[in-house]
Amino acid sequence: MEGNRHQARGNSAHHSHGDEKFIWKYVFSTDHKMIAKQYLFTGLFMALVGAFTAYLMRWQLAYPNTAAPGWGVVTADKFNMLVTMHGTIMVFFVGMPVLVAALSNFVIPLQIGARDMVFPRLNMLSYWVFVASVVCLLASFFVPAGASACGWTGYPPLSASQEYTGIFWGVVLWILALALEFASFTMGGINYLATFMCARAKGLTYSRVPLATWFLVGASLAFFFSVGPLIAGAIMLLLDNVAGTGFYLPQKGGEPLLWQHLFWFFGHPEVYVVFLPGLAAVLEIIPVFSRKPIFGYRTMVWSMAVALALSYVVWAHHMFISGMDPRLAMPFSITTILISVPFAIIIFCMLASLRGGSIRLATPMLWAVGFLVTFLIGGLTGIFLGSAASNIYFHGTYFVVAHFHYTFFPAVFFGGFAAIHFWFPKMFGRMYSERLGKIHFWLTFVFFNCTFWPIFQIGSGGMIRRIADPSQYRILDQFKTLNVFVTISAFILIAGQIVFVINFFWSIFRGPAAEANPFRANTLEWSAASPPPHGNFTAAPVVYRGPYEYSLPDRAEDFVPQNEPPLAQAEGTA
Amino acid sequence: MLKNLPQSVSTFSGDIDGILYFIYAIVGFFFVATEGYIVYSLVRYRRKDGVKARYETGETWREMRWIIGIVIVVTVLDFVIDSKGAGVWAKVKENFPEGDVRIKVVAQQFSWTFVYPGADGQFDTRDDLTVPRVLHVPIHSKIRLILTSKDVIHSFFLPEVRLKQDILPGRQINAWFEATRTGTFNLFCSELCGLGHTKMLGSLEVQEPADYERWLAETTKEQLE
Amino acid sequence: MIVQTAAVENSGEISTGKLGIWWLIGSEIMIFGGAIGSFILLRLAHPDWADNAGHLSVPIGSLNTLVLLTSSYTMVKAFENVKKRDRKKICRFLLATALMGLVFLGIKSFEYHGKFSHGIYPNTNLFWAFYFTLTGLHALHVIAGITAILILWTFGLRDRLWPPAPGTGTASPGSPGPGIDIIDISNFSDPSIRGGIIRPNVNMSIPGPRWSGGGRPIADRIELVGLYWHFVDVVWIFLFPLLYLTA
Amino acid sequence: MEPEKKGLGYFAIWVWLVALTVGYLVERFIGVPRHVALAVIFGIALVKALLVAWNYMHLKHESRIIFVILLIPILLFAILVLLLLPDITLVHRGN
Incomplete structure (x- = not known):
């Protein structure tokens, strides 16, 4: 995968030189790039599981109580399980590893010119704890x-006692999986x-750090300080079960609402944990493909900081x-609606970055623009839910489902695919196929909408939400055909990802070799070889300017x- | 997007719809404007040979003035939305009228039961009426609901009334509404409450006062026998 | 915006290890904060829990507090001796700290045993649920701390706290195999070439695949474990009055 | 790393900590009103925690960034508890 580039390692007395065994190179690697790939592949694998749950649910909603091909009839108990697992997998086991872990691991050290993470073994441990968490979650199906x-x-109380659902081990493993995942991402954070x-x-001051790194760090911060209460809450939920x-059972003096508070105290920052890395990738891509400095660098960083504080x-x-x-x-409604202000600033700055540019719609840019277009819908429909009065009606309906899919899907998949395509040459040393990339984008974009x-x-x-059988509801009869339409679109959306899989694996092994800086970008990762060797840079990079100096008027080169x-x-004063 | 809203049958459902349409107008404007702008700039500023991009960092107040302007508009609109919403929220969820009719709602996996206080107007007395599944209320009178749950969290959702309220076990949660139209309407449980969540349906029967009284008398007689 | 210099900001020095441990403490504050906060909120709502709290023995709790405080003192003495490079004293103080940690756990389990023998279990009522959860969570942290301290102690016994000769460290670049990029490690560990407000004094050598020592002497970890241990102590300082003294 | 013996030594701090712990017991025997007692108890706990953090954890020598790392979670903890007071503590529990 890494060609003939061996990783130089060997400060261990027992293991003195670099022609290392497969297990140290690919399995127990401490190289941040390999760990990023491990997270990426794990996350993409979990996305397949998540997509399968989506397929089954959509089948049941369009064709209630008929046998779904490859599974059978989706009964009410299985439907509830699928609803639960779809959410858990897509948020915690796709969004988190692909965006937070894989992107942070890959991008942060490269963009700041570091040789590796400062705690490489902690990094490896964090991945393997995550694997344990994935195993826990998958085991819970069986x-x-x-x-x-x-x-x-x-x-809770639904999740706090076996008597309400008849499920014991499933819930216990679910809590354990979350606990392990949080431990893993705390280490990562x-x-x-x-x-x-x-x-x-040297020279990379805080005002010269690329926005991608800023936003990834912001995501880690959001996670870091919000997850603690939920860990405590999860321990209490676990004890309630075992x-x-x-703690959450009113007949024993407990308080079910406490869990909701602890969960959402984490849950809302978690939205930004997943969203900011997607935004990070897009912010990095827009200036490169419009050959224009990002508009309002400082404004964006401060907006992010304000959004984090408000979150x-x-x-x-x-x-x-x-x-x-x-x-x-009302207080929470006001803060909620206020949080739209920093994000509005970020979005408008991104729009302004397009103005007067020289835009090339290559695959990463397509995904970035797709992110903008779709995320806007997610953000705007959030106003309906953030206003307490209109929330009375919309809460718990499919409007919420559509809203958060319009935020999570752009963040995780549009942002994720943008990042994967953009850093693909750096990650694997080969170019992806532009044609397949575009087909994949248009399939996904159209059928997502x-x-x-x-x-x-x-x-x-x-x-x-979460009803297993819409045919029970008179009021929903009018949506029968619409539900079938949605389901068929979802099937095509899922099937369209095959194009990505083909492109991804074909390009890893057969794609044309990539040069160090194929997109003619400014940031430090493009000064390393593609793919960078273990240790990233052959000489310590020194930084002289901000990351977005594109199309300077007095230069022939536009970067x-x-x-x-x-x-x-140039004569070496520094 | 809002054309599928169910009919509106209570005194505050119109207010909630008003907020929905108000937000819809604002959001719709920004949707068209921003999406339009994206498409416009992708076409207008596509790459052309020999044309170099403009160098513009957006670090000066001059360059930022458009953004600042729009953001001020956004902030103002945010507050307008919230202040309009605050009144409606207070009306629906905070300032309850005492209520002409008091009904206790008992939710449990997976059914609704409604308890009417009977002639003495007190709950937990011998003359309480227990009615499964169908909530009978008279039109044009303020209905005070006392929501309780026997096991897990349920959510009391009357789509046509635009009333939704989660029911927490161990607490009594209050809600109210006043129906403005007679007929049979939907009652859903809108919080996942276990295996039979989908089938936890009920209905709301809004009747003319005379019909309601007749029904009440008949049921009382039945239950006392 | 185009400032074409390679300015280096600098203020204060802090090692990456220390920074890491403080971040860890930050996240632990939120974990304990969530649990303790939940307890405070429900405790305020239930004045009747005072009866339960009355069953806890204040003298035993105070004794435990003293044990833990004293262990904090011995821990800081161990750290003090790191600066003096006094290996024997370091070992002695580390062992004393670990033993006091064990005494704390012993007293704690004596208390648990007393409760169990009176038929009080975590599921007795919510107060006891909180009592066992909070003290149990804290005890787990004590166990982790003792483990770390004992590991350092064994390093001390085997005289592995510092590399044999100053400067060489445990990190020595391996002999180059075929086709390896040899990277000048010293280049990267030189603090002067790095920007940012925090100067790393970690050796950014590429770590080995095994759990071997990093670039810095093991002795430096005594401070890090000490910070963690004091934090565990601080948690107990708050748990003790919250659980025992509000009867 | 830091200048020695500035202010109280480690041992003196330990003596203070022990004294404060004993202070709990004294307060119990004197029998002051409950709310005063509670204030004293948690005041003592706070002082002890600060003594440990300030001296044993060398916060007095630490750079500002450490304070930021510490203050954010403490602040968030305070916000969480305060905002939940009306909802978890002051709520009327029926049934």
């Missing part, structure tokens, strides 16, 4: 009574943050009608790499 069926939010703070190349305590005090907008004190609704746009209508018509010495200093 235990008696099946996987958890309490919704991906796992609201410590690593990203410490690397970002300690290992930047030790018979009653910790908006959580209760998920709980407007949860039975919490209604007087809390065909899948989720009608769901807004179905939702506003009163279809509620200036960050590490290119200025003419006056």
Whole structure:
């Protein structure tokens, strides 16, 4: 995979030189790039599992109580399980590894000119704890009574006692999987943050750090400080299940709402944990493919900081009608709607970055623009849900489903595919196929919208989430054909990913060799070889300028790499 | 997007729809404007040979003025939305009228039961009426609901009334509405509550006061026998 | 925006290891914060829990507090001796700290045993659920701390706290195999070539595949483990009054 | 790494910590009103925690970034508890 590039390693007395065994190179690697690939492949594999759950659910919603090919009839208990697992897998086991872990691991050290993460072994440990968590989650499908069926939010009392669902091991394994995952990403977060703070190349001041790194670090921060209460909450939920305590059981003096608060205290920052890395990739791609400096670098960084700060005090907008004190609704509604301001700034700055550019719609740029176009819809429909009054009607309907798919899907898949294509040459040393990339984009873009746009209508018509059989509801009869349309679109959307798989694996092995800087970009990762060797840079990079100096008026070339010495200093003053 | 809203049958459902349409108008404008702008710039600024991109960092106030302008508009609109919404929220969820009719809703896996206080107006007395599945209410009177759950969290959702409220076990949660149209309407449980969640259906029967009284008398007689 | 210099910001020095441990403590604050916060919220709502708290023995709890405080003192003494490079004293203080940790756990399990023998279990009621969860979570951290301290202690016994001769360290670049890029490690560990406010004094050598020592002397880890141990102590300082003294 | 013996030594801090712990017991025997007692108890705990953090964890010598790392979670913890007070603590539990 890495050609004949061996990783130079060998400060261990027992293991003195670099012609290393397969197991150290590909399995227990401490190289941040290999760990990034491990996360990427694990995440993409989980995406297949997630897609399969989506397929089964959509089949049941379009053709209730008929046998889904390859599975059979989706009964109500299985449907609840699928709903739960789809959410859990897509958010925690696709979004988190692909965007947070794989991207942060790959991009942060390269962009800041570091040789590796500052704690490489902690990094490896973090991946293997994540694998343990994946194993836990997948194992939960095969235990008696099946996987958890309490919704991906796992609201107790439903999830706190076996008597309500008949599921014990499924729930326990679900909690364990989440706990392990959080442990894994906490280790990862410590690593990203410490690397970002300690290992930047000479001259790479905070005002010259590429936006991708800033936003990835922001995502880690959002995760880092919000996950603790949920870990505590998860411990309590676990004890409710296994030790018979009653933290969330009112008959034992507990408080079910406590879990919702702890969950959403994490849950809302979690949205940004997944969203910011997607945005990070897009922010890196837009200037490269429009050959123009990103508009308002400082503004964006500060907007992100404000959004992060606000993200910790908006959580209760998920709980407007949860039975919490209604007087809390308005303060949270105000913070929620206010959080749209920093994101509006970021979006408008991105739009302004297009103005006056020289835009080339290569595959990464297509995905980036696709991200913008679709995420806008997700962001705008969020206003309906953030306003407490309109939330009364929309909460818990398919409108919410459509809304968060319009935020998560662009972030995870549009942002993810943008990142994968953009850094593909750097990651694998080969170019992807432009033609297949474009086919894949248009298939995904069109059928993504065909899948989720009608769901807004179905939702506003009163279809509620997580119902196993819409044919029970008189009010939903009018949406029968629309549901079939959505389902068929979803099938094509899933099938369209085959194009990506072909492109991905074909290009890894057969794609044309990539040069070091195929997109003529400025940031430091493009000054390393493609793919970079273990240790990344042959000489310590020195940074002389900001990351987005494209199309400078007084230069013939339309880009200036960050590490290119200025003419006056070319003789080596630094 | 909003054309599928179910009919609106309560005193506050119109207010909620008003908020929905108001947000819809604002959001729709920004949707068309921004998406239009993206398409426009992709076409207008596509790569042409010999044309170099403009060098513009957006670090000066001058360059940022458009963005600042739009953001101020966004912020103002945010507050307008919230202040309009605050009144509706207070009306639906905070300031309850005492209520002409008080009904206790008991949710459990997977059914709805409605308890009417009977002639003495008190709950938990011998003359309580227990009615499964169908919530009978008189038109044009303020219905005070006391929502309780016996096991897990359920959610009381009357789409046509635009009323939704989660029911927490261990708490009594209040809700109210006043119906403005007679007929039979939907009642869903909109929070995943277990295996039979899908089938946890009920209905709302809004009747003319005379019909309601007749029904009440008949049921009372039945239950006392 | 185009400032074409290679300016280096610098202020303060902090090792990556220390930074990492502080980030860890930051996340631990949120974990304990979530659990303790939940307890506080429900405790305030239930004045009747005072009866349960009355069953806890304040003298035993105080004794445990003293044990843990003293272990913090011995831990900081071990760190003090790192600076003096006094290996014997380091070992002695580390062992004392670990033993006091074990005493703490012993007293804790004595308390647990007493509760169990009176028929009080985590599922007895919510107060005891919180009691066992909070103290159990804390005890797990104590166990982790003791483990780390004992590992360092064995390093001390085997005289592995510092590399044999100053400067060489455990990190020596391996002999080059065929087709390997040899990277000048010293180039990267030179603090002067790095920007940013925090100067790394970690040796950025490429780590070995095994769990061998990194670039810095093992002795430096005594400070890191110490920070963690003191944090565990601080958690107990709050748990003790919250659980025992609010009767 | 830091200048020695600036202010109290480690041992003196330990003596203070022990004294404060004993202070809990004294307060119990004197029998002050409950809310005063609680204030004293948690005041003592806070002082002890600060003593440990300030001296044993060398916060007094640490760079500003460490304070930021510490203050964010403490602040968030305070926000979480305060915002949940009306909902978890002050709620009227029926049934």
